[in-house]
Each structure stands twice: as C-alpha cells, then as structure tokens.
Amino acid sequence: MTTILTKAKVLEPMEPNRATKLFGGEASGILNWNDIKYPHFYEIREEIRAQFWIAAEVDMTPDVKQFATLTAAEQDAYLKIIGLLATLDAPQTDLAAKLADFTTDPSVKSIMATVADQESEHNHSYAYVLSSVTDLNGQIEAFEMGRRDPVLLKRNERIVEIYNEFAETPTIETALKAMVYTSLLEGMYFYSAFAYFYNLARHNKMVATSTMISFINRDELQHARFISELFRATLAENPEYNNEQFIEWVYEQYRHNVEMEKEWATYVLSDVEGIEMDDMIGYIKYRANKMLRMMGLSEIYEDYYDNPMKWIRAYVDNFDGVKTDFFEQKSRQYTKTSDLNGFDDL
Template sequence: MSEVMLSKAKTLEPRNPNKSTGLFGGKSSGILNWNDIAYPHWYKIYKRLIGNYWQADEVNMAGDVKQFSTLSEAEKEAYLKIIGLLSTLDGPQTRTALLISLYATDPSVQSIMAVIAQQEAVHNESYSYVLASVVSLDEQNESFQLGRKDPVLLKRNENLVNQYNSFVEKPTMDNILKTLAYTALLEGMFFYSGFAFFYNLARHNKMVGTSTMISYINRDELEHGRFIAELFRATLAENPEHNTEEFVEWVYDHFKQSVELETEWSNYVLGNVEGIDLEEMEGYIKYRANKMLRMMGLEELYPEHVENPMKWIRAYVDNFDGTKTDFFEQKSRQYTKTSDLNGFDDL
C-alpha cells in the first residue's frame, strides 16, 4: 500500500461542511457545533473530561513530607523511579495529543485532544509538585533524569519512542493508527504498575497525599484511554483498507512486547517492595492489556486474565460514572475497600 502523507488540518475552510467528512484526511469548515458532529456521543466524553478539573497544589502533602523519611529504602527508591517513569510518559503525551489534533479534520476530536493535552500537562506538573514536597532539588532532578539514563526504563520505552517519533517524521494514516494503538497502551496499561505501587503504600497508611494525587491522574487516564480506543476504532472503520490481517498482527505483537517490557520493569522497580506480589502484578498488567484490546474492538491476548487479580485497587479511584465529590469542597479521601458489585470495573 502506498503511503500518503497527510496534511495538517486547515484552521478555517468555510466552503467545507461543519460536520466533518472524516476524522483524518476529511473535510471540515473548522467550525464546531457540538449538536452536529459525526460521533454525537463524544460530547459526553468531552463533558466528563472537563468535569475532572483539578490542580496539583490543591492536594495536601503535609503528611507525606513527614512520612517520606520513614519509608524503607526499597520504597523510597521505587517512589523516585516510578515518578521518573510517569514523567517520561506524561510529558511527551502532552505533545502527542496536540500533534494528533493537528492532523484531525474533525473539530470535535481537536477539542477533546486539547483537553487531554492540558490534563497531561497537569499530570506532569503534579510529579514535580510531589517530588518538591518530599526530596531536595538534586534528588528531584535525578528522578527526572531516569527517562534518559536508566537502561531498564530506556528499554521499556524504546518502542513507544520510536512510534511517536515515526508519526512526527511521517504523518501517514498507518502511523496515526499505530500511534493511537501506542497511546491506548500508554493510557490504559503503561501507567498501572506505577499507580499500584502508590495505592499499595496508601493501603498501609503511607504517603496518602501522593496516592490521592495519583488517583486523580488515574481517573483522567481512564477517560483518555476510553476516548483513544474509540478514536482508534472509528478511524479504522473509516479507513477499512488499513484493517488488514498484517496491521492487526502488528497491534497484537506490540501489545505482547509491551506486556513483557512492563512486567520486566515492574519486577525491576517493585521486586523488593513489601506488599507487592509480582506474579499478581503480571496478571494485572495482562488484565489491563486485555481491557484495552477489547475497548479497541480486538480480541483478548490473555484469556486466563480477564478478571482483575488486584481488586483492592478499586478502592483508590473514584467511579467517574457515579457521583463525584467537588474537588474544592472536599479534598480528603476515605480509603475503603469496595465490593465486586460496586467497584470500578475499568481498573
């Protein structure tokens, strides 16, 4: 198949219809009427995203400041390395979300990706905020250098880096679809062993401020993952010539590689942390991969991991389809275990 380079969407083209004729490579005036968009239910996703507004410095870190020095050496090391990991993912994700929006010819996608980009910027700010609360500037800088220097982390991120940069250098439909697949992995699986570490601390009444911050980030990422999976499916449906056995095998192959690399990373960073079962963590990573594949319209790779093996995690993230506590009205959180019936299924 010949590779056609896509052009960036024009800002305004009044001769084109308001409702886009295609998500990428289509025609649109650039005028957004939420009551007349190609995928009407995406307005609800937009509303949920903007409803998740929060700011990093509104989270009280006073308890964490006192507690950090009491953590075990393994917990301190994992804390700093995982913050380093998260920063290497969320920082570039701000730019990737904006880049996707530049090539999107559907104005509703542009608006949703703009919100996602802004939230990723807040996430990255939050990692600077939590580190500034508990360690010196030198230690903060060292943590943020991990994405450039740590060999295990570099290996873990290599495929993601290559695909994101390929999209920058060659903006084809194939690279947009592959970048969406990796974005789904990032939003729906790559973060989660790191999130689990902070929730494990919180269930032992450690670093609850950091865990609260992570829960807000987690809630955002769940929405991002949901939208990216839908955007992937819709883009593939609009471009059926790309829905080939070869492309689907590419997706499965990169999901498998990502699961292996994420498992290797979690063993490396969590191996000595009390309360973390590495076999259970591997099952959780595979469960998350299955979850994202289903959301993307594909079959599961790990049929033995269709249930969440770490159900206790559900207690630490708001169910964003339910009632949301006003962030500025009530900042404290109660960490109580949920039942299988009322737990949040997407974790």
C-alpha cells in the same frame, strides 16, 4: 502509495461544519457540538471536562514528614516510579497536540486540547510531588531517569520509535500506530506505577501522593476510553487497515509491551512489601486484555479476565463505559458487571 497527511487548516468556510472524516476529510473548522459526526464524542468531552483539578489542591504536608520513614526500597521505588511517570506523561501533551493538528474533525481537536492540558498538569504534579519529598538534586535525578536508566530506556524504545515516526511522517497508518501506543500508555503502562502508590496508601503511607495519583488515574481512564474510540472510528473509516496484518501488529505490540512491563515491574517492585509479583503480572495481563477489548479487538491472555488485585478498586472510581460498534459506529452502553462501580467494572 502512502498519502502524507497535511495539517488541517484553521478555517475553510466553504466546507461543511460536520467533518466528513477524522483524518484527511473536509470541515469548515466551525464546531457545533449538536452537529458532529460522532455524537458520543460529546459525552466523552463532558466527562473529561468534569474532572478538572490542579496539583496544588492536594496538601502534601503529611507526606513531607512521612517520606523519611519509608524503607530504602520504598524510597527508591517512589523516586524511580515518579521518574517513569514523568517520562511517559510529558510527551502525551505534545502527541495530543500533534493528533489535533492533523485531524479534520473539530470535535477531536477540542477534546485533544483538554487532554493535552490535563497531561500537562499531570507532568506538573510529578514535579510538585517530588518538590515535597526531596531536594532539587533529587528532583532532577528522578526526571533524568527516562534518559539514563537502562531498564527504562529499553522499556520505552518502541514508544519513542512510534511517536517520532508519526511526528516525522504523519499518515493514517502512523496515526493509528500512535493511537495504539497511547492506549498502551493510558491503559497499561501506568498501572504498575499506580499500584505501587495505592499499596503504600493501604498501609497508611504517603496518602497524599496516592490522592494525587488517583486524580491522574481517573483522567487516564477517560483518555484511554477516548483514544480507543478514536482508534475504532479511524479504522472503520479506513478499512484498508482493518486487515489481518495490521491487527496482528497491534497484538504483537501488546505482547511485547506486556513483557517490557513485567520486566520493569520486577525491577522496581520486587523488594516492595505488600505486592506479590505474580498478582502484579496477572494485573498487567488483565489490563492488556481490557484495553484490547475497548479497542474492539480480542483478548490475548486466557484466564486474565478479572482483576487479580481487587483492593485497587478502593482508590479510584470507574467511569461509565460506552462501547461503539466497531464497523457501524453505533453507540451502546456496556452492562455493568456489579454494583461496586469499581476500577475493573467495565
């Protein structure tokens, strides 16, 4: 029988400070960063915290003037993609809070608090960007896309289902599934959108927007790293889910969502100059392989092990990846593949 998780109590002084499990364990609620079950979570916490920024730091003045000079196709893609990002980033704040509610590890609660705050700022940044380039009606229309655009609604069907399932029936299984979809969001869903703005920037268009996107992208890389580590650790603690049926479910979600991402990218980017759709589709498959690898699983797309859109590396710095052994949970460093410190050098 599946056990429903209960919200962790705020304080349980008779229980140990170091959590016994990530979910369904015992912990006092007192956080000592020098005595946590997964010490490398502290490194991730510090890297996430080091990236503090706010939307108002980006001067949007140049883009205010330049937006009117974009082609109709570029303007349409710009507004649709901001609408997409707002649709997907908004629930990330709530999901991080919900995961924090049910984890019994106070270090995870702390990291999720920072992630939730950053996701909130991402959502604010989309409103900030839109207010710079369009009137209030245009802003409202962009934010309505997630509820009205049929392609976007189709694309987001499963994430709505999985996130709401965890909210309504919190179990180890639904938490793991929510983490899988968070990895899809943070590590793959956003990337055709990011590529669009970086493509504009490399043609000296809307550079301020690209700067904002690079800040968001940098955060998402770290969030994707943490959620993959949390997934691996949770699966290792609950080996009954480390079985062929569940892992095949994960692969099927990735296959399905790659197809959804391809459909979305074709819908929104096919008329945009400078992005070859074959490269974009290859990039989506490359990102899927990369996220699966981070989660301790095997790649599913042969011949998509390298980034086919290497020019993107100029727009966002990479982070130092830490790989955790899937079963023993021992931390070890990835070997960097080059000295570029580029976007795809994990």
